[in-house]
Amino acid sequence: MNNKWGKKAIQMCLVTSLTVTAIGGFAGSVSIAWAAPVKGVQTSQTDYSRLFTVEQFGDPDVEASKLRKVFNGSNHQTTGIYVKPNETVTINLTIVNASKAPRAAIFDPYITHYKYKPEYVTLKPGPNTISSPKGGIVYIQTFDILPVAPQVDVQGGEKIPFFILGKTTNEEWQRMLDESESPWAELISDRVHITVQKSKAKQYVQDPTALMQAHNRVVEAEEKISGLGVNSKAPNQSPKYRYHFKEVFDNDSYMYAWYNGAGVHTDSIDKLIDVNTFLTEGWGPWHELGHLHQLEPMEWDDMGEVMVNIYSMAAQRALGQKSRLEEEGIYDLAFKYLNQSKVDYHALEDPFVKLTMLWQLHLAYGDQFYPELHEAYRYLPKSQLPSTHEEKVQTFMLLASRVAEQNLLPFFKKWGLTPTASTTKKIQAMKYPLLKSEIWKNTDSNNSIKPNRR
Numbered sequence: 197m198n199n200k201w202g203k204k205a206i207q208m209c210l211v212t213s214l215t216v217t218a219i220g221g222f223a224g225s226v227s228i229a230w231a232a233p234v235k236g237v238q239t240s241q242t243d244y245s246r247l248f249t250v251e252q253f254g255d256p257d258v259e260a261s262k263l264r265k266v267f268n269g270s271n272h273q274t275t276g277i278y279v280k281p282n283e284t285v286t287i288n289l290t291i292v293n294a295s296k297a298p299r300a301a302i303f304d305p306y307i308t309h310y311k312y313k314p315e316y317v318t319l320k321p322g323p324n325t326i327s328s329p330k331g332g333i334v335y336i337q338t339f340d341i342l343p344v345a346p347q348v349d350v351q352g353g354e355k356i357p358f359f360i361l362g363k364t365t366n367e368e369w370q371r372m373l374d375e376s377e378s379p380w381a382e383l384i385s386d387r388v389h390i391t392v393q394k395s396k397a398k399q400y401v402q403d404p405t406a407l408m409q410a411h412n413r414v415v416e417a418e419e420k421i422s423g424l425g426v427n428s429k430a431p432n433q434s435p436k437y438r439y440h441f442k443e444v445f446d447n448d449s450y451m452y453a454w455y456n457g458a459g460v461h462t463d464s465i466d467k468l469i470d471v472n473t474f475l476t477e478g479w480g481p482w483h484e485l486g487h488l489h490q491l492e493p494m495e496w497d498d499m500g501e502v503m504v505n506i507y508s509m510a511a512q513r514a515l516g517q518k519s520r521l522e523e524e525g526i527y528d529l530a531f532k533y534l535n536q537s538k539v540d541y542h543a544l545e546d547p548f549v550k551l552t553m554l555w556q557l558h559l560a561y562g563d564q565f566y567p568e569l570h571e572a573y574r575y576l577p578k579s580q581l582p583s584t585h586e587e588k589v590q591t592f593m594l595l596a597s598r599v600a601e602q603n604l605l606p607f608f609k610k611w612g613l614t615p616t617a618s619t620t621k622k623i624q625a626m627k628y629p630l631l632k633s634e635i636w637k638n639t640d641s642n643n644s645i646k647p648n649r650r
């Protein structure tokens with residue numbers, strides 16, 4: 197792919213069984229947040245509350261920027277209420293500070309273009325009526341954190357099958373699927389939001405509790421290798437916004453990541469919502485979630501589809517699956533490359549061979565290497581953040597050496613990356629032991645070469 201990861205680049209990718217290809221890169225961001233039903237999520241059947249306290253997580257762009265991420269989180273807060281085409285619903289807003297009122301939209305989940313965004317209107321205190329020619333689910337959006345959270349009460353429309361992990365039971369979910377006439381269904385946990393057709397939910401989601409727990413596990417594994425934790429302090433605290441996965445109908449893409457979440461094509465939706473498929477063959481969704489974690493200053497040219505797989509590999513490993521680098525014979529390709537008389541990392545075409553270099557750092561320096569590396573990027577003052585391709589390459593070698601407490605230049609040179617005189621000087625000045633062990637020979641299953649410590 198062409199690296200267009202500048203400021204607000206976009207990542208779209210097509211995931212095939214072997215390679216991942218990104219297409220395109222655009223600017224433009226939408227911000228977004230989520231509303232949790234306050235009361236009554238659900239005591240009986242589909243009768244959950246129509247009264248919501250708006251979740252207040254602040255501006256998702258600001259959050260993404262603090263985390264040094266390319267993509268922000270999703271601040272589409274669903275109400276779980278479906279509105280038919282041209283049907284009007286009334287949203288009653290209760291708010292103390294009207295100048296910071298949330299917005300509302302009817303989100304059409306029949307998404308045929310990754311740039312789709314619903315038209316939000318700012319709510320006024322009291323009743324507001326909205327409708328849309330295509331219909332969809334009522335979403336709320338806010339960017340502010342007020343002392344008293346606004347409340348919205350939605351009248352009209354129909355409740356969709358809506359599963360909330362920890363609140364809804366599997367039996368209630370099943371009943372909602374049987375009784376609701378809405379074409380859509382949604383499932384949420386504290387971390388993930390999924391929007392799919394009700395027919396697909398019926399086909400694949402018999403145990404929504406297990407499904408959402410599995411999604412949480414994958415989020416946790418990917419955030420862990422990103423150095424993020426729900427209980428960590430800023431700037432290493434997990435984003436509060438959910439990761440929003442949507443079933444999409446655009447035939448140009450198989451799966452993609454974009455602002456506010458990721459899309460999975462309807463023909464492959466089992467990979468997202470069939471819990472067993474997600475856990476064993478969910479590379480596509482793990483990969484798209486990976487795009488939502490990528491750090492902008494870490495991405496040098498042509499690395500968008502490489503860095504992303506640090507996170508998918510972390511998910512694969514956490515789920516007890518065999519490494520994709522082993523399964524697909526990538527190490528053999530990497531060793532063939534490393535044995536060439538002339539090597540040039542930037543000229544490598546196979547993103548998985550490139551990934552091998554990154555993964556060998558994890559193998560040699562352990563589970564803490566990438567979390568600490570991510571933290572190191574987040575601690576860099578803005579003025580020191582690399583912005584050009586070359587600055588990013590040099591910064592990576594420098595920070596990786598610092599985190600490994602090792603002069604890693606022999607490793608990077610072996611892989612065909614060239615340090616500048618300035619980088620060499622800075623790394624030497626750290627006075628860490630020069631790497632002598634051939635850690636570039638390690639694989640997941642034969643990881644016996646340990647870094648020399650002196």
Ligand SMILES: [Zn+2]
Pocket residue numbers: 207208209210216217218483487501504
């Ligand atoms: Zn991708």
